[in-house]
Amino acid sequence: MGASSENRRISTVLPGFAGVASVVLGVGLGELAARVIAPSASPVAGIGGALIDLAPSWAKDAAIALFGTADKIALVVGIGIVLLVVAAIAGWLQVRRPPWGIVIVSALGVLGAVVAMMRSVSPVTAWIPAAIAGTVAAVTLWFLTRMLHPRPAASADESDAGPDRRRFLLLSGVALVAGVGTALVGGIRTAGSVAVDAIRRALKLPAPAVAGPAIPASAELDIPGLAPVITPNSSFYRIDTAIIVPEIDPARWTLRVHGMVEEEFFLSWDELLALPLEESVTTLACVSNPVGGDLIGNARWLGYPIRDILARARPLADADMVLSRSRDGFSASTPIEALTDDRNAILAVGMNGEPLPLQHGFPVRMVVPGLYGYVSATKWVTSLEVTRFDRASAYWTDRGWSERGPVKLQSRIDVPRAGTAVIAGDTVIAGMAWQQHVGVSGVEVQIDEGPWQQADLATAISADTWVQWSLPWQATPGDHRVRCRAISADGQTQTSTVAPVVPDGATGWNERTIRVTEA
Ligand SMILES: Nc1nc2c(c(=O)[nH]1)N[C@H]1C(S)=C(S)[C@@H](COP(=O)(O)O)O[C@H]1N2
Numbered sequence: 412m413g414a415s416s417e418n419r420r421i422s423t424v425l426p427g428f429a430g431v432a433s434v435v436l437g438v439g440l441g442e443l444a445a446r447v448i449a450p451s452a453s454p455v456a457g458i459g460g461a462l463i464d465l466a467p468s469w470a471k472d473a474a475i476a477l478f479g480t481a482d483k484i485a486l487v488v489g490i491g492i493v494l495l496v497v498a499a500i501a502g503w504l505q506v507r508r509p510p511w512g513i514v515i516v517s518a519l520g521v522l523g524a525v526v527a528m529m530r531s532v533s534p535v536t537a538w539i540p541a542a543i544a545g546t547v548a549a550v551t552l553w554f555l556t557r558m559l560h561p562r563p564a565a566s567a568d569e570s571d572a573g574p575d576r577r578r579f580l581l582l583s584g585v586a587l588v589a590g591v592g593t594a595l596v597g598g599i600r601t602a603g604s605v606a607v608d609a610i611r612r613a614l615k616l617p618a619p620a621v622a623g624p625a626i627p628a629s630a631e632l633d634i635p636g637l638a639p640v641i642t643p644n645s646s647f648y649r650i651d652t653a654i655i656v657p658e659i660d661p662a663r664w665t666l667r668v669h670g671m672v673e674e675e676f677f678l679s680w681d682e683l684l685a686l687p688l689e690e691s692v693t694t695l696a697c698v699s700n701p702v703g704g705d706l707i708g709n710a711r712w713l714g715y716p717i718r719d720i721l722a723r724a725r726p727l728a729d730a731d732m733v734l735s736r737s738r739d740g741f742s743a744s745t746p747i748e749a750l751t752d753d754r755n756a757i758l759a760v761g762m763n764g765e766p767l768p769l770q771h772g773f774p775v776r777m778v779v780p781g782l783y784g785y786v787s788a789t790k791w792v793t794s795l796e797v798t799r800f801d802r803a804s805a806y807w808t809d810r811g812w813s814e815r816g817p818v819k820l821q822s823r824i825d826v827p828r829a830g831t832a833v834i835a836g837d838t839v840i841a842g843m844a845w846q847q848h849v850g851v852s853g854v855e856v857q858i859d860e861g862p863w864q865q866a867d868l869a870t871a872i873s874a875d876t877w878v879q880w881s882l883p884w885q886a887t888p889g890d891h892r893v894r895c896r897a898i899s900a901d902g903q904t905q906t907s908t909v910a911p912v913v914p915d916g917a918t919g920w921n922e923r924t925i926r927v928t929e930a
């Protein structure tokens with residue numbers, strides 16, 4: 412082989428290879444990150460989806476005619492080919508015209524991030540996988556091309572094929588293989604959850620046999636900055652131990668009801684949906700919610716009473732607990748009376764008018780008014796074992812949390828929002844108060860060391876939901892200390908004693924210093 416063709420190989424083929432290896436590694440890690448963060452944030456699936464949305468219908472028809480049900484695969488392969496060509500060009504440019512290769516690769520990452528944010532239901536995190544992909548690709552490209560020295564053909568020193576080049580080939584090869592590997596792992600998992608997500612979106616839940624409470628207009632005070640009385644699914648807090656959201660095809664879901672019962676049985680998705688479903692509104696709270704925190708939300712749920720499920724199994728008289736388990740290994744211990752008394756303890760399939768979002772337990776979760784989530788609200792639930800507290804313990808109990816977790820009486824100041832400037836004059840203090848299944852009868856507010864004043868309470872949807880409150884305030888310039896406390900429907904006043912969230916929920920008053928400026 413002549414010197415000049417050897418040289419051309421170094422100056423064209425190797426930079427192209429560097430580009431391809433860098434982009435493949437970036438995309439692979441990006442796909443893997445999408446698996447962890449949100450399947451809908453997959454950079455490749457995102458760009459593919461955007462292209463599908465943008466494509467004129469004749470192009471879609473042509474693709475389907477040409478590739479049939481493999482049209483999506485053809486699209487992904489097509490995107491892959493374009494990506495590889497661009498990657499090779501970027502590698503070449505990075506050697507010849509630095510930093511244009513890194514600029515192109517970074518721009519691809521930015522494009523992927525923007526597309527993912529526009530298409531995802533959770534834009535707050537959706538940009539991360541593409542950002543990881545772009546950053547990894549850019550850094551790898553910089554690193555690899557540093558080992559290739561561009562030299563004009565005229566002054567080429569063709570003997571330079573030493574250890575640097577071998578190291579380059581080795582490292583590029585490693586990057587390529589690692590990228591392909593992670594892309595496969597990420598891509599296969601993504602395909603799985605995209606499929607479950609598609610099943611979920613195609614689902615039509617039956618109408619409730621028992622309609623939930625009408626939400627009185629007076630339940631919503633409509634004060635800017637105050638939490639809405641019904642929390643939209645997109646802003647509902649999410650707490651779980653699942654690094655990867657379980658993907659459960661409802662057709663394959665079963666609930667095993669077993670343990671200390673006279674009759675064990677399995678319940679399928681179709682059987683569950685055929686039962687008369689009931690609608691209810693229940694506020695779900697996390698035991699880890701600090702005083703003033705926002706790990707709490709209120710939704711309209713559709714589900715079937717767990718008491719009727721248990722009645723069919725006929726629990727033994729000495730059973731006092733139900734250990735619910737999820738697909739991903741989480742478990743919760745719920746006192747059996749909370750599941751068999753007249754409260755709306757349900758196997759939920761719907762949340763605010765749609766099937767449960769994947770991260771909120773699709774296809775089936777538990778919701779039990781009056782208990783913190785960690786002892787009651789098992790998502791992706793697959794088993795109910797009737798047992799006793801002295802025979803079994805749940806996930807968080809084994810990690811130092813209380814085996815029982817009734818929700819504590821709490822109230823929170825939402826308005827004025829922390830950090831907002833308040834102008835002297837007519838203003839309002841407002842917030843939320845709750846003690847699910849007991850109810851709230853009043854909220855009192857203290858400004859500086861003044862008397863406790865009665866806040867106006869919005870209409871409660873029910874004792875199982877939180878309630879909004881507000882207090883008009885003639886604010887005077889200066890710093891003011893504001894605190895609130897709730898009174899429960901059974902006459903208790905929220906305690907001022909400060910308790911941490913461990914082991915069974917925080918107590919204390921929510922206090923805030925509000926700076927009021929001259930009008
Ligand atoms: N499978 C499973 N279910 C779970 C959990 C979990 O980690 N895994 N966390 C629980 C806790 S601690 C809470 S507070 C609620 C939160 O439900 P959400 O994420 O829908 O708001 O889910 C409960 N159900």
Ligand SMILES: [Mo]
Nearest residue numbers: 697698784785
């Ligand atoms: Mo929780």
